[in-house]
Amino acid sequence: MRKPTTIETLYLDFDGFFASVEQQARPALRGKPIGIVPFEGTQHTVVIACSKEAKARGCHNVMKVPDALKACPDLILVPQTPDLYRRAHNTLLAEINTIIPIDAVKSIDELTCRLDTSQIKNPHDLADKIHNRIERYVGPHITCSIGFAANRQLAKIACKQDKPNGTTIWTPDLVPEVLFPLPFDDIPGIGENMQRRLNKIGVYDMQRLLALSPKHMRKIWNSVTGERLWYVLNGYALQAQKSERGMFGHGRVLPPDQRSIPEAFQIARMLLIKAARRMRKAGYYSHKLHLWCGMRESSFGTSIALSGVHDDKACIDGLKAVWARLEASVPRSSRIIRVGVTFGDLKLAGQRQTDILLNDDPERQKWEQVSHAIDHLNAKYSGSIVTLGPWTPPKGGHLGGKISFTRIPRAEDFW
Template identity: 30%
Template sequence: MVDQWQRVIVHADLDAFFASAEILRRPELRGLPVIVGGQPGGRGVVAAASYEARAYGVHSAMSAAQAHRLCPQAIFLPGDGDYYRELSQRFRRILESYSPLVEMVSIDEAYLDLSHAGRSFASPGVAAEAIKRYVRDELGLVVSLGVATSRMVAKIASDLDKPDGLRVVEAGEEARFLAPLPVERMPGIGPKATAKLHQNGIETLGALARLSPVLLEPIFGKRAVEVLQRARGIDDRPVEPEGGPRRSVGHERTFSHDLSHLVEIERSLYQLAEQTGRDLRRRGLRAGSVALKLRYSDFETVGKQRRFARPTDSHREIVSIAIELAHELLAQRRAPIRLLGVRVTTLSDLAIQLPLFEVDPLRQRRLNLALDQLVERHGRGIIQPGWLQPRETQREVMHPFLQPFDAGQGHG
């Protein structure tokens, strides 16, 4: 089945992203009409609306005042760009764990080329299900996916079953899939072109696909041939990740409740380091140093950086330095923590850095790679609980810090 697929392109689009992001950190809002953007009394517009609000006819780009008239009981929230960008980065990294060919086209939307990664899955649909599950487990957000042999068909497919959609258009079925759809479903056919097509009795992409380019030139000009090809399901545009070599790799997380226990902090650092190590190994990179970022509940943000004894891609080495740095920062100020970030820099190619005659690092590396594969096939859940337990090598670091240190508890 996979062999018929020349390319496997996935379009991934987070559902009602800003609104879902707010509900994620305020679960009490779940099931309610939530509107992110302008306030009802102001002149702003709706940036995103939960599906509950959409049921009242609210949609993005509508004025907040109009949204308020349609749905007076809606909860209006201002946007939080930093928080959305952080979630977006995590979304991108989840996608990048399936293929290095990820192109973010907006904060909540990406194309992913799975043509080469697809072999480890029974079918492109199975791969898409794994991605969907991973995004839900790891991020707590729902993503709609379209899978096809081209960007355009994947994009249209991801939109059809929203929210929580998953639509696979089998290789060879593109034209048949597109034919019954209204012309305005196709990206690039805006309201003006739609109106003109309708005037000429052309309602569906199938009807459009049968026309000759000459007939379409008055409407689309030079794009006529391209539009026709797209309507027939032909679209060779590649997925193009942002160019240039990566200068750093890392993960950060804002917590739903502030962390006050060192054991929680170390556990989170372990998780962040594990993800970071996995990113390094997948890219064949080693890091020369690690930076820790720590944001207190009052938003004071501090950071500290340290070099490794020698370049590494091992999450254990990353976490041990990260924990060291955390202790040093917390020695200067102990207060509940809102965000933690681990980032490795001074990246170098594994091929250059790997010493030739060292057996142990190689064996460790193979073990790490095997675990990475396990995670990619089955999701984090399969190894996470065990990994996050204090282990022999970590116990001595973790043990003395089991007591909470938030202000009210009287620990210094």
């Protein structure tokens, strides 16, 4: 296994991305504490992201709105605009690509690059070029922190150390000692449950952790992940293994006045259709549908087997079946706060095993052709102009356009 003798990777993390994009786009918000919320008109939600001004006054991401307002009474609550963040993301990628080729986009606000010989010699110069390019061609209110190290994981940890708008360089001779003062919270791959497991065996800090052997780390994690973590934290060139597509899904917090069971079903149906569109475009079929609903005091989840489908008709029939289970299990007066639908057990077209009783019968083929025709028309006119059933998105919009750590929406996700 190769251990680099110099830095090889750059990791870039935009600072307070959603909030900074709003401030760049809307001058009235600049220099003020703002918190991004799912939609306006309710206190019963969380701050998705907050500006550096809000963070300086005690706010943090994923903080309940009442708590955030208590910490910062003049906090300005700004409803999210995911399509603006998507467009800002694409603009920023284009500008950074003029300085250095992007190796991988890790999320809406994180990316990584491989360094060439000249960039390895002058990392500060490279970081300055990126900062200056963003300030000049995108705007001064969107900033980023940059980390340099021998591998991607170390560079990611490094770029968190001097936020906001900082540059941190960890050459191989500094590793692993430079990690010793860091809390476990700063290390990707060490969550709360793993911290408790480490504490039980007397490992309370990074110095003790890195004194373990790779095999011991593997035993603690009960998988090769622990051993791989030891190697990357000690500066070895080890890239993450490519993951396979496991699901297509969408979820949404429902507006306060659309939380009845019938209204929640209509929103779940539209989320399902959005996910089915994405699944068809990627060439997959699903053999399982999962429904999850969150209520004030409880939650409900259930799954149903599908016969290798991706057309809207079959998917909606599956949703109706799992929704009937929900209606039979919870009081009719229940208020559904959040709903999510997920297609799992995916197979590509060439791998699909069809139900022997269905065997792609003419009725099934007809509905697949209908769904593909609908997709074609919607793509042609860039909107949901044809749908199977009513299409009345909930208040706040952004149906299917949620930005997660693992997915960046496309333009069509906002149709």
